[in-house]
Amino acid sequence: MNASHVSEFIPSPDEVGARDLMKFMKHIVIFDTTLRDGEQSPGASLDIKAKIEIAKQLERLGVDVIEAGFPIASKGDFMAVHNIASVVKGPIVCGLARARKEDIDECRQALRPAKQARVHVFLATSEIHMKYKLKKAEEEILKQAEEFVKYARRFCDDVEFSPEDASRSDIDFLCRVVEAVIYAGAKTVNIPDTVGYATPIEFGSLIKTIKTKVSNSNKAILSVHCHNDLGLAVSNSLSAIKNGAKQIECTINGLGERAGNASLEEIVMALNTRKDIFNCGTSIKTEEIYKTSRLVSKLTGIVVQPNKAIVGRNAFSHEAGVHQDGILKKRTTYEIMKPEDVGVGGTQLVLGKHSGKHAFQERLKKLGVELEKNDLISAFQRFKDLADKKKEVFDEDLLAIVEEELESVPETYKLEYFNIKRGKNFQPKATIKLLVEDNKDIEESSDGDGPVDACYKAIDRITNRKVKLLDYSLKSTTGGKDALGEVSIRIKSEFGNEVSGRGTSTDIIEASVKAYLNAVNKFLFTKERKAKAEL
Numbered sequence: 001m002n003a004s005h006v007s008e009f010i011p012s013p014d015e016v017g018a019r020d021l022m023k024f025m026k027h028i029v030i031f032d033t034t035l036r037d038g039e040q041s042p043g044a045s046l047d048i049k050a051k052i053e054i055a056k057q058l059e060r061l062g063v064d065v066i067e068a069g070f071p072i073a074s075k076g077d078f079m080a081v082h083n084i085a086s087v088v089k090g091p092i093v094c095g096l097a098r099a100r101k102e103d104i105d106e107c108r109q110a111l112r113p114a115k116q117a118r119v120h121v122f123l124a125t126s127e128i129h130m131k132y133k134l135k136k137a138e139e140e141i142l143k144q145a146e147e148f149v150k151y152a153r154r155f156c157d158d159v160e161f162s163p164e165d166a167s168r169s170d171i172d173f174l175c176r177v178v179e180a181v182i183y184a185g186a187k188t189v190n191i192p193d194t195v196g197y198a199t200p201i202e203f204g205s206l207i208k209t210i211k212t213k214v215s216n217s218n219k220a221i222l223s224v225h226c227h228n229d230l231g232l233a234v235s236n237s238l239s240a241i242k243n244g245a246k247q248i249e250c251t252i253n254g255l256g257e258r259a260g261n262a263s264l265e266e267i268v269m270a271l272n273t274r275k276d277i278f279n280c281g282t283s284i285k286t287e288e289i290y291k292t293s294r295l296v297s298k299l300t301g302i303v304v305q306p307n308k309a310i311v312g313r314n315a316f317s318h319e320a321g322v323h324q325d326g327i328l329k330k331r332t333t334y335e336i337m338k339p340e341d342v343g344v345g346g347t348q349l350v351l352g353k354h355s356g357k358h359a360f361q362e363r364l365k366k367l368g369v370e371l372e373k374n375d376l377i378s379a380f381q382r383f384k385d386l387a388d389k390k391k392e393v394f395d396e397d398l399l400a401i402v403e404e405e406l407e408s409v410p411e412t413y414k415l416e417y418f419n420i421k422r423g424k425n426f427q428p429k430a431t432i433k434l435l436v437e438d439n440k441d442i443e444e445s446s447d448g449d450g451p452v453d454a455c456y457k458a459i460d461r462i463t464n465r466k467v468k469l470l471d472y473s474l475k476s477t478t479g480g481k482d483a484l485g486e487v488s489i490r491i492k493s494e495f496g497n498e499v500s501g502r503g504t505s506t507d508i509i510e511a512s513v514k515a516y517l518n519a520v521n522k523f524l525f526t527k528e529r530k531a532k533a534e535l
């Protein structure tokens with residue numbers, strides 16, 4: 001997409017707009033919102049370092065637009081957008097803003113370092129949102145949308161507008177709003193199915209109606225943003241493409257509010273695999289898909305379901321004998337995509353005990369990770385420790401190490417020691433010693449229904465909290481008896497907020513303890529950050 005810098009001046013819009021449109025005739029713009037909507041997934045909060053890593057990987061993946069955050073929402077969001085705008089060079093970096101002056105000003109400041117910037121303004125247009133949430137009449141909403149698109153255009157050449165809850169809005173009113181914001185200078189108009197209510201045929205026809213009814217619809221790129229509450233986000237997005245949408249908003253692994261957003265990998269691979277139906281393409285480097293999915297899963301702590309299309313562990317495995325037989329005879333009998341097209345199957349033996357720092361760093365680079373000096377030193381130390389316990393270190397193990405390094409949550413509680421006693425006729429008993437705030441050791445013991453439960457109860461005694469474990473999953477990062485165990489958990493604090501935690505170790509009880517401490521530390525950290533933000 002053409003460069004559109006944030007500047008203090010009003011640029012000449014229309015020529016650029018027309019050229020852009022030509023360029024995107026058959027090109028579907030991939031607008032990734034993993035870092036904004038995806039981060040709104042319950043339990044998925046990401047810190048700045050993690051967001052930058054994901055943004056860099058999205059750049060390698062080849063997305064056209066990265067929605068990096070909602071700058072006015074918090075200091076952390078502002079900084080994330082600002083820092084991503086500084087490091088990302090290829091994709092357009094986008095910030096979200098309500099149709100309000102303060103939001104747009106904040107967004108503009110956050111995007112200042114961007115090579116190519118976009119301000120995304122939204123305002124609800126459905127009766128239910130206007131009446132109960134905004135308490136405004138149609139005419140006021142129309143004026144507000146127009147006014148703030150114009151305001152945003154004063155600073156930014158590239159403005160996108162979203163009529164929130166579009167799929168439940170009155171169609172005539174929606175068309176009037178779309179027309180007005182295009183006149184006001186919006187280059188992209190995004191039609192969100194905010195609550196995931198639409199169905200494919202209906203949503204496609206909504207896009208078609210907007211295209212035909214809105215007199216200036218050819219002056220802007222039509223986009224869609226679908227939620228997955230009925231499991232229809234991808235279908236609705238594809239139906240929109242068939243009916244003229246040229247931009248898709250989506251996320252890695254389909255993360256997002258509630259049931260999530262349309263999954264980037266599913267949309268891209270559907271377009272690629274069924275070119276005969278869709279006749280359009282994207283700039284996504286599909287071989288980067290799997291790696292991106294893994295990175296996002298590790299950093300958010302949200303595990304991908306095994307049967308998830310494209311990136312699930314089972315997406316390319318064939319169990320039934322008759323299928324295996326068919327595949328061996330001719331692959332296309334049961335396979336419509338090649339696993340290597342999305343970067344699956346590349347797990348190799350890469351490093352061992354004798355590998356040096358340089359080899360370690362080079363391998364990380366190949367995996368798309370560049371660490372700063374200090375992080376690299378400590379990640380290398382972890383690698384050495386691991387290589388002592390485990391003969392072969394795989395890519396997946398390296399990513400697990402890096403992910404722990406990137407976690408910049410202060411370790412208020414650190415594991416010093418743990419011991420489990422168990423026997424045939426009595427409950428397991430765990431003794432745990434934690435180093436608290438780097439200055440005192442506290443030891444506690446507890447019984448439990450199993451060794452992990454006993455450990456968690458002992459930790460609760462030390463931290464003096466009532467934490468509820470919502471989710472616990474264990475998987476091995478690679479095959480083999482000495483594989484690293486990776487535990488992901490989600491906990492709910494006594495105040496009702498949810499955080500996720502992860503831990504890896506060759507010992508699964510230790511991985512479980514680390515995951516729990518990670519979550520508790522994260523919880524304390526976010527609480528502290530929130531308290532600071534509220535000052």
Ligand SMILES: [Zn+2]
Pocket residue numbers: 037194225227256257261
């Ligand atoms: Zn959304």
